[in-house]
Every structure is written in structure tokens, then in C-alpha cells.
Amino acid sequence: MHLAIIGNGVTGTTAARYVRKVKDWEITVISSETEHFFSRTALMYIYMGHMKYEHTKPYEDWFWGKNDINLVYDHVTDINIHKKELKLRDGSPIGYDKLVIATGSNTNKFGWPGQNLDGVQGLYSYPDLKLMEENTKDINRAAIVGGGLIGVEVAEMLHSRNIPVTFLVRETNYWDNALPKEEAQMVNREIRRHNYIDLHLETYLKEILADDNGRVRAVVTENGDKIPCQFVALTPGVHPNIELVEDSDIATNRGILVNHFFETNHEDIYAAGDCVEFTDAAEDAPPIEQLWYTGRKQGEALARILCGERKKYDRGIWFNSAKFFNIEWQTYGGVPPQLPEGIDTFYWEHDDGRHSMRINFDEQDRAISGINVMGIRLRHMVCEQWIKDGKSLEYMLQNLGDVMFDPEFSEKYEHAIIDYYNQLNPDKEQLKLKRERGLFDIFQFRNKETA
Amino acid sequence: MKDQDLNRTIDEITDSNPGHTTASAIKYIGLGLFFVGLLVFLGSLMMNDYKLTNQVLQKSIVGDEQQSQSSAQGGSGGGASRAGKSKKMIQLSAIEAEVQPMLGKTYTSQFAFISDLRTALATADETLTNENKMYSYQQGQYLMYITKAAGTGFLSDNLWLLFWLSIGLGCFGALMYFLPKLWLTLPGIQNDHIYHNPATKGKTIGIIMGSLLIGFYVVLYWYPEYIANWIAMVDPISYAIKGEEASQWFLYGLLYTLAIVVMGVRMFIKYRHSTYHMIRTGSVMFFQTAFAFLIPEILVALNKPYFDFKNIWPLHYDFFYDYSLNNLAGSGSLGLFMLVWGIALIIIGVPVFTYFYGKRWYCSWVCGCGGLAETMGDPHRQLSDKSLNAWKIERWMVHSVLVLVVIMTAGVLYTYWTGSSNVLGVSTYTVRSWYGFAIGSVFAGVIGVGFYPFMGNRVWCRFGCPLAAYLGLVQRFKSRFRITTNGGQCISCGNCSTYCEMGIDVRWYAQRGQNIVRSSCVGCGVCASVCPRGVLKLENGPEEGRFNEPKAFTITDDGIEMNKEMAA
Numbered sequence A: 001m002h003l004a005i006i007g008n009g010v011t012g013t014t015a016a017r018y019v020r021k022v023k024d025w026e027i028t029v030i031s032s033e034t035e036h037f038f039s040r041t042a043l044m045y046i047y048m049g050h051m052k053y054e055h056t057k058p059y060e061d062w063f064w065g066k067n068d069i070n071l072v073y074d075h076v077t078d079i080n081i082h083k084k085e086l087k088l089r090d091g092s093p094i095g096y097d098k099l100v101i102a103t104g105s106n107t108n109k110f111g112w113p114g115q116n117l118d119g120v121q122g123l124y125s126y127p128d129l130k131l132m133e134e135n136t137k138d139i140n141r142a143a144i145v146g147g148g149l150i151g152v153e154v155a156e157m158l159h160s161r162n163i164p165v166t167f168l169v170r171e172t173n174y175w176d177n178a179l180p181k182e183e184a185q186m187v188n189r190e191i192r193r194h195n196y197i198d199l200h201l202e203t204y205l206k207e208i209l210a211d212d213n214g215r216v217r218a219v220v221t222e223n224g225d226k227i228p229c230q231f232v233a234l235t236p237g238v239h240p241n242i243e244l245v246e247d248s249d250i251a252t253n254r255g256i257l258v259n260h261f262f263e264t265n266h267e268d269i270y271a272a273g274d275c276v277e278f279t280d281a282a283e284d285a286p287p288i289e290q291l292w293y294t295g296r297k298q299g300e301a302l303a304r305i306l307c308g309e310r311k312k313y314d315r316g317i318w319f320n321s322a323k324f325f326n327i328e329w330q331t332y333g334g335v336p337p338q339l340p341e342g343i344d345t346f347y348w349e350h351d352d353g354r355h356s357m358r359i360n361f362d363e364q365d366r367a368i369s370g371i372n373v374m375g376i377r378l379r380h381m382v383c384e385q386w387i388k389d390g391k392s393l394e395y396m397l398q399n400l401g402d403v404m405f406d407p408e409f410s411e412k413y414e415h416a417i418i419d420y421y422n423q424l425n426p427d428k429e430q431l432k433l434k435r436e437r438g439l440f441d442i443f444q445f446r447n448k449e450t451a
Numbered sequence B: 001m002k003d004q005d006l007n008r009t010i011d012e013i014t015d016s017n018p019g020h021t022t023a024s025a026i027k028y029i030g031l032g033l034f035f036v037g038l039l040v041f042l043g044s045l046m047m048n049d050y051k052l053t054n055q056v057l058q059k060s061i062v063g064d065e066q067q068s069q070s071s072a073q074g075g076s077g078g079g080a081s082r083a084g085k086s087k088k089m090i091q092l093s094a095i096e097a098e099v100q101p102m103l104g105k106t107y108t109s110q111f112a113f114i115s116d117l118r119t120a121l122a123t124a125d126e127t128l129t130n131e132n133k134m135y136s137y138q139q140g141q142y143l144m145y146i147t148k149a150a151g152t153g154f155l156s157d158n159l160w161l162l163f164w165l166s167i168g169l170g171c172f173g174a175l176m177y178f179l180p181k182l183w184l185t186l187p188g189i190q191n192d193h194i195y196h197n198p199a200t201k202g203k204t205i206g207i208i209m210g211s212l213l214i215g216f217y218v219v220l221y222w223y224p225e226y227i228a229n230w231i232a233m234v235d236p237i238s239y240a241i242k243g244e245e246a247s248q249w250f251l252y253g254l255l256y257t258l259a260i261v262v263m264g265v266r267m268f269i270k271y272r273h274s275t276y277h278m279i280r281t282g283s284v285m286f287f288q289t290a291f292a293f294l295i296p297e298i299l300v301a302l303n304k305p306y307f308d309f310k311n312i313w314p315l316h317y318d319f320f321y322d323y324s325l326n327n328l329a330g331s332g333s334l335g336l337f338m339l340v341w342g343i344a345l346i347i348i349g350v351p352v353f354t355y356f357y358g359k360r361w362y363c364s365w366v367c368g369c370g371g372l373a374e375t376m377g378d379p380h381r382q383l384s385d386k387s388l389n390a391w392k393i394e395r396w397m398v399h400s401v402l403v404l405v406v407i408m409t410a411g412v413l414y415t416y417w418t419g420s421s422n423v424l425g426v427s428t429y430t431v432r433s434w435y436g437f438a439i440g441s442v443f444a445g446v447i448g449v450g451f452y453p454f455m456g457n458r459v460w461c462r463f464g465c466p467l468a469a470y471l472g473l474v475q476r477f478k479s480r481f482r483i484t485t486n487g488g489q490c491i492s493c494g495n496c497s498t499y500c501e502m503g504i505d506v507r508w509y510a511q512r513g514q515n516i517v518r519s520s521c522v523g524c525g526v527c528a529s530v531c532p533r534g535v536l537k538l539e540n541g542p543e544e545g546r547f548n549e550p551k552a553f554t555i556t557d558d559g560i561e562m563n564k565e566m567a568a
């Protein structure tokens, strides 16, 4: 049995590793971006000098040989479904018995005039990073177009080099298509707290202007402002990378179409990770999942299916996290930007405007449905358990001590949060913390549940 | 604030921040002053002439004896010291006979002076009978003290001035360099450009720094006579604290403490967003200044045994040496208390504290080696080797040193009780002096600190420290401490592993949802701070659930099994 995997990202790699744990099949991973699996999420830290490329590789280079996973550093140009064979750009073709396509994403471009000029780029891959290193040498101003998680990372990257940035974002508040208003506004403030970053909200890009050499010289917004700059980062999100299969018999829409067993329309061809679109996604779940965590989970679930246990992929209770400059964000369960019908929200924000906690709960039975924290760390497992068990808002508030994950000795927000609740609900029963995390709690004699 | 108000243009932002340029200027002036201080410090080695006189010899060889003898007269040490004196008188006259050609001559080069003196001391030793011999240790001591006392000239006339222009200016410049970061940076993780900076990525400047440090240790341990000028420079401080002239160890203690304090201030600034780091840095600064530096010196001033209350065997490897035990035994109830305290720390303190808090209570809150590593060594923490191979070597080495120190100490105690220095044909004195040389000096000092810019700031703690090995065994097998991994939040970015000074591949555990329970973890907490996703938390908790199963699926003989959490 020969399992071939296209793409050595987190999805492909996870699948390969877990299949290897159970099966003695021949496993080949083919990828053209980097020779070894690396962490895409750490691209910004290479640019900022926190790490070198080597540090972003989660496994040492000997790991693959030791686990008998063949790595092929090449680009797949064609899949011959009938001969079960992959055509490579450089090497000779590779046959397979089962195939996994995990080709990841590509940067969105919306057909803006000038989007292909020199000095204009997205940031997704390692080559993109090297290009950005070249493109940002000796420049005195940059522009970022599009405000998502990658946009804010690019802003932080440029800030580390003291390059002034004009940041053009369509939304009313930063990333408010994913964050509720208060949190989005907190992100606005955090971005603006940093020198050299000029955040323009509700601003649309009209075109990118070239100089005589075909390099970017300025961006023009829809209200006619012309902002000179020598570098433009396009960060309006990503879309599934389906280049390889677009013209083949493998069914695609926005992504490669799969069911929750990662099966494409062809037997023995599976696809997973950023590049897939689920045909049978639940109503409240997005059909495309473009995250590190989901890539990993999908890789695990796919490995199981490949090994013969055909169990439906279920991503479980949603979670995610990110960092907006110095503010960490974590979310558990569902916290959509607009409150859904029948759901109420409790939102507390620290006086400093840099820490907050939001708990969404069912109006009827007060069961929590989603949690959003900014500048506060929570325990993943506890949040997940509480949401699963349908614990009430009041239960959560009284037991905040069990869910806080901030470092020892750090400021404790539980009292402020519970006092705020009591203030908002003077005629309800006044809540009290069940567990104090006091000075003596560094000893944690009383803590029963930690993980 | 309304959106428009916030929407400042770039020009306004740069203009409205005049403090920026001032702060940068202060920073670079500070750096300049630091280098001037360093140059004066190095230059001061050449700022004296040397002239040997009879008084110099007298003072360096028997001088202080007179005072200490009078004060120790009633004590049990009196007899020994009288015998020591007559021995020293004999040595003195032998030396006097050999240095005749040097007397009254003014040397402008310390190398020429030291070379003549060294020959004279060696020849003198040959004339002495066995019971009065100086051997190499005593010769080395005399060489340094005589060179120091023979110094005369610009440095000797301006000790305070040169102290302030070298060490003082260096500290001041360094502080000036760090402080502006309060205005130049926002609180938060500040690892920008570490791998762009030649000082911290293990290249040129790092090599120069490492070589200077290694050179310093070699001279300090084996050729202190060449830094006699530096030791002379801190004499005034030594007199102020304990009323005695300085030795090379006093100089070392002072520089060590200053390094921890000054670089501790840097830590305060760098980690001002994290109470954990502020407190633990304050703690090592306190323990170094009070327990390692001042209290022992004050004890000496009060004619009590030199004792560092926070130093624990086997790091404190000479705790059970005969001279140390005799010293404590001969020092009344305080000595007895010190003895009991030292033993209690080993058999009760270490296991109990480590059970509750992990080895961090010592390694990154109390210990002097750890204190230097966490302050002066912090800029180099990322250089530790994270490979699996390095981990293997580490386990072999550190546990071997532990075995070695136990054997060495057992031999020393055997000799202490039985009076026989031969065990299986090996002299316990030889073992002990080799241990002191190879582990105590070369490993802990030269390599331990000198290799900061090459192998990270915990080379000694990781590969060599037997106490760390002991603490580590407790931490691994019987402790409530662990670094909890927060479910599935890890994005495998690698920051935690990169910045772990102990070379632990933290990410290996974090990305599979597993808690980190490793004997080497010193609990510095930096992995948790640099993690951009809030994945790690150092905590003490019940032993149950400490070694959690990786959250992904488990493979059993019957097939694959999703772990409960993931099955959902």
C-alpha cells in the first residue's frame, strides 16, 4: 500500500504521522514550498528576528527518516486519476494507492488595478516572507490592505522595523466581521497605540499606482486619497488552493469538495485542510475551515479514516486564538459578531480598556454558548466542558477561579467581573466567588481540577 | 475618543513624539559610557608601577595575622594560628632571601615583576623543609597579595576615582542604556531582532564577549596576580564592609553581584508586563546581594565563619570538607546552627520545597548561578541546543556529576572520620582537588558563564550542576509542579522552545496537548510569556493528572482510540 500526500503543511504532516503510528504502508509526502514541515503561523516571528526559519520546524530533520516517511521536495503538476499517478515538475512520476490532497490556501486578490506590481504581495508562504524581506529593504512607507488576522501580523512585522504603515481596512472596526463591536474597538485602540501605524477604517482601496520601473509608488483609496508607499501587503484573507485539481475530474467549488470523511468524488482520493470545502457542513458551521487547529484536527481524523475506522469528522466545540500586538484573544464556543436570536451577552471590560471578558448565554436557560476574552487566558478544557454541560452564566462567574489561566501573580479580574455582574443585576441574587485565587493560591492546595 | 481623533497621520505621530529621539540618544550615550568604563577597567591593569620592599613582603605574608591573632587568642583557633604564624615567619625569611635583587627596584611592567617574583617564590620553596613548604596554592596566594601590595603609582593614588571611572561608569552606562526602553517600547514581549543582532545570535560580538568572560575566569581562578590592580581597586570597599583587604574572591563577589543587580534592572524593564518575572528577578537580586555577598562578608568581619546560607550541597561541594566542618564545629552555637541548617536544606528543604513548587524555588528564585543566568544571561537564553541529542548528553552528564560528587563527598567524610585518606588505593584528597578543579572551577565558572554567548545561559545548570540533578529528580518523580498545556491552542510556532534556556523542546509537548514535566525545567516562566497563544501555565497542583495523556488519539493493540476530549 502506498499513501501519497500532496502538501507538507500541518494537515498533510499530521495525517502522515498518525497513519505511520498504525500502518506500515509506504508513505510519501510531496511538497514544493519547503523541504521540511514548518510552522506557517510563525512567519511573522522570523521577520521580526524572534526566530530563524530552523526554529519554526516542529520536528528535527532526522524525524522523517526515522519514522520512515519519504519526503519529496517537488511540485505536483498533474494527477492521473486512472493510472493513479502523480506528475512532478522535476522528478519522475510517483504512483499511489491512496492519495491525500492537502494543498492549503492562496492569498485573495480582488482584481484591484496594480495588484501585480513589484512590491505588492500577500503573505502566506515562506517564499512570500523572503520576498517581503526583499521588498521592505530601505523603504520609508508601506501600506496594508485588508484587516484580518494576517493583516495585523504584517502591521506588527513592519512596526518592528520602524516602517510607517498606512493600514486600509474596509470594516467599521477592526475585523468586526468576526469580532463583536467592543472587542473590535479594543483592537483599533491597540493598533493605534503603536507609533507609525495609521489605521484607516471604512476605507476601500481603489488602485495601486506604479512608478516608471513598474514598482508600486502609491495606493489610492476610493475617496481619492493618494498615499505614497513603496510596499503594499494585500491581506484580505485566503482561499483554498485548488490550482492542481481545478481542471481535473475532482469536483471543486470554492475548495475541493469533500464530505465529512474527507472523501472526494473519486475513490481513494481524499482531501483535507485549508483546501477543502465540506459539502455537508452543518448550518452554523462554515464549509471551509482555514486554521492551524482545524488543519491538525482534520489531519488526525483523516488518518483514522485512512486506517480503516470510518468515523465522521467533527471539529467539536469551536475554539480559536490570536494576538493583536500585545493583546491576546481566545474564543470558545460561538461568539458571532452579531448576537443571534435568543442569545444574550454579558460583557465586562477593564478600566484600562485592554482586558475584557464576554460570555454569551441562552436567554431562557442561561446556558453559556460562547466565551470571548481579550488580554485574559482561559483554560480550554474547562471552557469546553462548561459549554458542553450547558453550565449557566452565573455558574461560570462564580467559578471563574477554575477557568482562569493567566500566569501566577498576575492581576486577578474575578472580583471586578463578578462585582460588575452584581451591579448590572441589583435585583438578582448577588453572586459570590466560589474559589478565591489569593496570594496563598500560589500554593494551590485547594485546586482540585487543573487540566 | 472619536475615530477621527484617533486617526492621526504618520507625520503627526512621529512629530508628536519628541521623547523618542531624546530617549534614543540617552540609550546610545549610555552604551558609549559603558564601553568607556570597560576600557578604563581593562586599562587600569596597566596603571601602576611595582616596587617590592620589606614592608610589602611583611604585610602580604604575615601582616593581617597580628590582628587576627590578638582577637582569636581566647578561642580554640589560637594555637593553630600561632603555629601558622611561625610557619609564615619561616616562609617569609626564605622568600626575603630570594627576592633581594628585586628589592627597591621599580618595575613598570607587571609581567616582568610577576615573572621575577614567581621565580623567587619557587626557589624559596625549594629551600623550605617539608612541613613549611608553600606548595603551589600558597605560592599563588603570595604572588597575588605581594603584587597587589607592591603596586604604586597612579592607580594606587586614585583607587576610588578609578573604581568609579571603570566599574562605576560601566554600571551607570549600562543602566542608561536600559532605562530609555521604558519610553521607547510598550510593555510586552521584546524579542524583536534578537536573531538580527550579532551580540545575541551567537556570532562575532558574541564570540568576543564569550572570550572576554572565559579569559576573566581563567585569570581569576589561576592567575589572579595579573588582576592585582583590580583587586586593589576594590580594597576601599572591602575595608568598608569587613575591615580587611580584598581578595580576588571579594572582587569576584562584587562584580557578580553588580552584574545581577544591573542586569536585573534590565529584566525589570524588559518584563515589566509580567509580575512573575518581576518578582523572581527581585528575588535573585535580593538573595545574591544579601545572602551570597553581604552576609558572608559581615560574618567574617564579626570573626564568624564565612557562610552562604542559601548555598546547598552538592552545589556547595566543599560543605563537608574537613576544614569547613572543623571551622563550623569550632565556631560555637552559630557554627553548629550553620551545620544543622546546611544539612536540613539538603534532606528536608530540597525535597519539601521541590515537592510543592518544583525546582524553580531554588534555580530561578534563590540560586546565585541561576541568578546570574537569569539576569546577565537572559540575552543569550535562545542559544541553548534543543535537539534530542543534546537532551541525551545532558542527562548523562548531569547525573554523572551527581554520582561523582556523592562519591567524592563520601570519600572526604570517610577520611574525616577514619583519618585514612586512602580508599581502594585512591587518595580522597586527589579526588577532591580534581573535582574542585574540573567541576568547581572549569565547568561551573569558565564554561558555565564563559559559554553564555555560545550555548545559552544555563550551560552549567543544565549539563553540570549536581544540585540541579538532585532537584530535578524530585521534580520529575515527586512534585506538584508542571507546566500545563492549554488543550489544543498550540500553533507550533516554536517561540517556547526557542526561548527555553534549558533547551527543552516545549513545543513537542504543547502541540500534542501534553503537560510539560521535565526534570531540567527551572521554571523561569519565559516559555509561558513568549507563547503568543496563551498555551502554557506554570503551576503547582495535585499530582493526579500531572502527566496527562496527549490529547490526540492513542494507539493501542486493538486499534486506534480517540481520547475522550477529542472524541467530541
Ligand SMILES: Cc1cc2nc3c(=O)[nH]c(=O)nc-3n(C[C@H](O)[C@H](O)[C@H](O)COP(=O)(O)OP(=O)(O)OC[C@H]3O[C@@H](n4cnc5c(N)ncnc54)[C@H](O)[C@@H]3O)c2cc1C
Binding pocket: A006, A007, A008, A009, A010, A011, A012, A030, A031, A032, A033, A034, A040, A041, A042, A043, A044, A074, A075, A076, A077, A102, A103, A104, A105, A123, A124, A125, A150, A153, A241, A244, A272, A273, A274, A275, A290, A291, A292, A293, A294, A295, A321, A322, B491
Ligand atoms: C501568516 C499566517 C499566520 C497564521 N496564523 C494562524 C494562527 O495563528 N492560528 C491558526 O489557527 N491559523 C493560522 N494561520 C492559518 C494556518 O497556517 C493554515 O490554516 C494552515 O497552515 C493550513 O494548513 P494546510 O496543511 O491545510 O495547508 P498548508 O500549510 O498551506 O500546506 C500546503 C502545502 O502544500 C504545498 N502545495 C500546494 N500545492 C502543491 C503542489 N501542487 N505540489 C506540491 N506541493 C504543493 C504548499 O506549498 C504548502 O506547503 C496562519 C496563516 C498564515 C499565512
Ligand code: SF4
Binding pocket: B483, B499, B500, B501, B502, B503, B504, B506, B516, B520, B521, B522, B523, B524, B525, B526, B527, B528, B538
Ligand atoms: S520549560 Fe519554560 S519554565 Fe521551564 S526552563 Fe524552559 S522556558 Fe523556563
Ligand code: SF4
Binding pocket: B489, B490, B491, B492, B493, B494, B495, B496, B497, B506, B507, B510, B511, B530, B531, B532, B533, B534, B535, B536
Ligand atoms: S509558543 Fe505557544 S503556540 Fe508557540 S509552539 Fe510554544 S506552546 Fe505552541
